[in-house]
Amino acid sequence: MGHIESILSSEAAHLLEGRKKQEKREGLPQLKVPDGAKPVFRFAPNPNGPLSFGHARGVVINGTYAAEHNGTLILRFDDTDTTVKPPSLSAYELIPKEVEWLLGRPADRIVLASDRIQHYYEHAEKMLTKGFGYVCECTAETFREFREAKSNCPCRSKSVEQNKNGWNKMLDGTFKPGDAVVRVKTDMTLKNPALRDWPALRLQDTLNNPHPRPSIGSTYKVWPLLDFQSAVEDRLQGVTHIIRGKDLMDSTRKQTLLYEHFGWTYPETIYWGRVKVHEWGGFSTSTMRASIESGVYSGWDDPRLPTIQGMQTRGIQAEALRNFWIELGVTQKDISVPLATLFSHNTKIIDEKAPRLSFVRDPVEIHLSGDVQNDVELPRHPNHPDMGVRTISLAPPTVMIEAADSKTKYRLKEFVDVDELGAVESIERSDKRPIIQWVSLTSSVESTLIVPLQEELKRISGRVETNNFPIGTIVQLERIGYAIITGDGYLLMHE
RNA sequence: GCUCGUAUAGUGUAGUGGCCCAUCAUAAAGGACUCUCAUUCCUUUGACCCGGGUUCAAAUCCCGGUACGAGCACCA
Numbered sequence: 294m295g296h297i298e299s300i301l302s303s304e305a306a307h308l309l310e311g312r313k314k315q316e317k318r319e320g321l322p323q324l325k326v327p328d329g330a331k332p333v334f335r336f337a338p339n340p341n342g343p344l345s346f347g348h349a350r351g352v353v354i355n356g357t358y359a360a361e362h363n364g365t366l367i368l369r370f371d372d373t374d375t376t377v378k379p380p381s382l383s384a385y386e387l388i389p390k391e392v393e394w395l396l397g398r399p400a401d402r403i404v405l406a407s408d409r410i411q412h413y414y415e416h417a418e419k420m421l422t423k424g425f426g427y428v429c430e431c432t433a434e435t436f437r438e439f440r441e442a443k444s445n446c447p448c449r450s451k452s453v454e455q456n457k458n459g460w461n462k463m464l465d466g467t468f469k470p471g472d473a474v475v476r477v478k479t480d481m482t483l484k485n486p487a488l489r490d491w492p493a494l495r496l497q498d499t500l501n502n503p504h505p506r507p508s509i510g511s512t513y514k515v516w517p518l519l520d521f522q523s524a525v526e527d528r529l530q531g532v533t534h535i536i537r538g539k540d541l542m543d544s545t546r547k548q549t550l551l552y553e554h555f556g557w558t559y560p561e562t563i564y565w566g567r568v569k570v571h572e573w574g575g576f577s578t579s580t581m582r583a584s585i586e587s588g589v590y591s592g593w594d595d596p597r598l599p600t601i602q603g604m605q606t607r608g609i610q611a612e613a614l615r616n617f618w619i620e621l622g623v624t625q626k627d628i629s630v631p632l633a634t635l636f637s638h639n640t641k642i643i644d645e646k647a648p649r650l651s652f653v654r655d656p657v658e659i660h661l662s663g664d665v666q667n668d669v670e671l672p673r674h675p676n677h678p679d680m681g682v683r684t685i686s687l688a689p690p691t692v693m694i695e696a697a698d699s700k701t702k703y704r705l706k707e708f709v710d711v712d713e714l715g716a717v718e719s720i721e722r723s724d725k726r727p728i729i730q731w732v733s734l735t736s737s738v739e740s741t742l743i744v745p746l747q748e749e750l751k752r753i754s755g756r757v758e759t760n761n762f763p764i765g766t767i768v769q770l771e772r773i774g775y776a777i778i779t780g781d782g783y784l785l786m787h788e
Numbered sequence: 789g790c791u792c793g794u795a796u797a798g799u800g801u802a803g804u805g806g807c808c809c810a811u812c813a814u815a816a817a818g819g820a821c822u823c824u825c826a827u828u829c830c831u832u833u834g835a836c837c838c839g840g841g842u843u844c845a846a847a848u849c850c851c852g853g854u855a856c857g858a859g860c861a862c863c864a
Contacts, residue, residue, distance in 0.1 A: 317802045317812040339864045377863045433862060440860080441790085474862050485791045487860040495862035519864050542792060543859045566794070567857065620813070622801065625794055627857050634800070634814055644827050651824095676827065707823055721823095728823055771824040788825080 321619055324358055324534065325561055332364035332533045336392070336400070337523065340370045340384035342578040344391045346599035347568060353618040354536055354565070356396040367530055368392055368400035371523065372407045373516050375502045378579075380407075382505045391601045395611050404530060406522050407509045413517040416525045416555075417475055417494055421456040425554040426493065428459030429476045430468075440489045443482045449490065463496055463515050470496040470514075477521070479550045487543040488550065493521035524548035532560050539564035539625050567627040570635075572747065573599045596745040596784060607745065608767050608777035608786040613639040636787040643767050643775060648673045648680060651706075651730040652770040652783060654742060654755040656693035658734070661709075663717030665690040671707050684736075685758065691734040693756050698729040705731045706771070730771040732758045741782030742773070757783065 326332050334355040338348055359366040368389060372380040385405075393399040420426030429436065429448040439446045451459070460475070462468045475494040483489050495518060499511040517525070523544075527535065535545075545562050552559045576599050584590050594602035604614065616638045621628065649672070667688055673680040692705060702718070704710045706728050710719040740757040743750055762768065766778045767786070774788040 319802095319812095337864090341864080371864060374863055377861090429862095436862090437860095471862065483791095485860075487791070489860090492862055497862085516862095518862075523864090538858090539793060540858050541864095546792085564793085571799085620801070624801080625857095626800090627794070628800065630800060631798095631815080637814060640827080647826090649824080649826085674827095675822070675824080704823070730824065769824085769826060771826075773824090774826085 321354065321357060321361070322623060324362065326362055326364075326533075330533070332359070332362050333367065333531050334359045334364060334534050334536065335367040335369050335527070335530065335532050337367075337369040337371050338388065339374070339378055340372050340380045340388055341378045342381055342384055342582060343387050343593045344601045345576065345578065345581075346570065346573070346601070346604065349395055349601060349604075349614055350565065350568065350618050350621075351537065352392050352395045353615050354623060356392070356400075357615070357619060358534065358536070359401070360396075360398075364533075365401045366396075367402045367404055367532070369404040369526065369530075370406060371519060372405065372504075372506075373519065373522050375497050375499055375504050375516070379502070380505050385506075394605070395601065395614060397611065402530075404526065405506075406517075406526065407504055407506055409526065409529075410513050410516070412529060413494070413522055413525055414515070417517070417521075418457075418460065420475070420477065420493070420554070421460055422453060423554070424453060425478045426456070426475055427451050427478060428456050428463065428473050429490075429492075430459070430473045432471070436490075439481065440486055443489070445481050446490070448476075449478065449481075463494075466514060468496060470498045472496065477547070477551055477554070479547075485543065485546065488546055491520060491547050492518055493551075494518065520544050520547045521551070524551050527560060528552070528555075528557055534561045534563070536563045536565070536623065539566055563623055564625050565623045566625045568621070569627075569629040570599065571629060571631045573632075596743075597747065597750065606777075606779075607784065608643070608775070609635065609639055610642045613642050632787075639787065640775065644769070645674075645676070647767050647769040647775060648760075648762065649675070649771055650758055650760060650768045651732050651737075652740070652742060652755055652757045652773055652776075653693050653695050653730065653732050653737075654753050654773075655696045656732075656756050657696045657699050659692050659694055659699070659711070659715040661687075661690040661692060661711065661715050661717055664720075665709070665717060669708050683758065683760070685733050686735045687733050688735065692731045693734065693737065694729055694731045698727070702726045704728045732756050742770070742776070743779070743782045743784045745784070752782070 336351045336355045338344065356366050370385065389399065389403060417426065427448055428451065429446060431446050431448060436446055459473060463473055473496065474492045476490045477493050479488055479490055481489045494515055496514050497516050499514055503510040542564060549559045581598060585592060590598055593600050594606045596603055596607040613635060617635045621630070665687055667686070669685045669687065670682040671685065672678060672682055699713070702712050704722055704726050709717045710723050710726060712718055737756040737758050740755060742753040742755055744753065762778055764778050764780055768776055768778065770776050770783065773785070775786045776783040777786055
């Protein structure tokens with residue numbers, strides 16, 4: 294084949310033309326945006342805890358599209374549930390910072406659903422007045438039977454007057470939680486059971502379960518459910534594109550039915566599938582919270598946790614996270630990715646800037662014999678002489694090396710060739726013996742290498758060469774991997 | 789059970805009827821460079837879920853099957 298090609302290229306090159314290799318599209322898929330329009334995106338988490346790794350996808354994809362199209366990114370807190378997934382007050386402060394860290398710029402606008410209850414009430418009332426919503430007094434179980442039987446519940450045929458009356462009873466506390474709910478009239482014979490007369494607003498016991506925001510507290514008893522709140526708010530904020538998980542596909546269908554009632558047009562919607570990281574099983578905010586409270590993890594910033602804070606502790610760069618999510622794209626496939634993919638993005642960013650250090654695990658002392666210099670200079674970074682040198686003192690001529698390296702002849706990196714007993718054999722590199730990292734007794738201190746494994750933080754004691762890098766500095770421990778300096782040792786990031 | 793969605797190398801991803809014996813990344817293996825098992829560079833390995841159909845032509849369109857995932861909450 295190659296032979297034929299070479300003949301062709303010399304005899305009839307034109308036949309090979311037009312056979313250019315196909316190229317891979319860069320970045321995110323093209324978005325449908327009308328000419329001259331400024332698209333509006335939103336990222337809408339429940340502030341019931343800090344952001345997780347998975348949330349980062351929503352931030353990065355929406356934020357990147359917004360930046361590419363000179364559009365707007367709204368950060369919206371969908372904090373309408375005080376019982377099942379109650380918001381956490383600190384998350385209101387934290388999440389905007391995490392978004393800013395991830396994107397390198399803050400969200401353009403922040404909206405709190407709990408501040409906008411009056412808007413949702415207005416739309417609920419309009420729904421009742423126009424007859425496409427009704428106050429349903431069936432229990433959840435009773436309604437489930439109607440839904441399964443594709444039959445109308447009796448409340449469906451109430452007059453506007455009766456519905457308004459029911460609505461007032463919801464507002465004034467006559468109805469207690471569980472007594473009534475506002476439903477959107479769709480069609481009980483719809484093929485998809487999820488869409489049949491879905492609930493839009495319900496009652497919550499905010500006296501016993503007040504909203505955690507002091508300014509909201511027990512003010513409202515009637516609260517919108519996500520599908521209703523989100524649909525109305527998207528409209529009010531002028532959202533043009535919704536990009537979210539495909540688990541919300543039925544939500545889109547419900548909301549589209551509501552939009553049709555109101556005479557609105559639903560935003561362009563794009564979905565992504567489920568992502569699992571090999572090394573992390575399924576962490577949910579609630580299971581993480583439980584493990585933190587029981588002391589399994591030190592906090593939301595534990596380096597073993599798949600939270601934004603955990604990634605920060607672990608030295609993962611925001612840019613690496615962005616590149617990672619953009620590379621995964623927005624396909625609807627359910628995927629499982631290894632952490633190595635994220636680490637390779639991180640390595641690309643940190644390697645050029647990470648000073649080199651020697652760390653010796655499980656150290657053994659070797660007393661050098663023979664001619665030894667008083668001190669040695671090593672470059673801080675092999676590719677960047679401008680980063681300067683580190684000077685190692687060899688008075689006395691005692692070095693520490695890893696026990697595992699001490700079995701054979703070896704070369705102390707950038708220093709001397711040594712035999713098993715510490716006799717210096719050559720200053721220059723004389724043969725192919727292994728090159729190992731080392732520290733000198735006087736220019737090193739005891740330290741700990743902390744390795745974040747799934748279940749434990751493995752602590753390996755050793756010695757690190759003396760340095761004065763501040764906490765938070767990312768270094769490369771030669772022959773070990775990249776690590777970040779913490780208050781109590783060197784946290785291994787990845788190889 | 790009902791409804792919806794997805795299926796390309798080990799893992800991700802490009803590809804919307806002919807430039808496809810299929811792109812790129814990552815992983816693995818080998819090599820070059822390097823006084824790190826790092827970085828950089830080179831090479832190799834490796835895929836269109838199965839079965840029909842439409843067409844001159846299918847990874848791409850249609851039908852069926854299978855697998856996986858999601859929704860059917862007075863959670864988000």
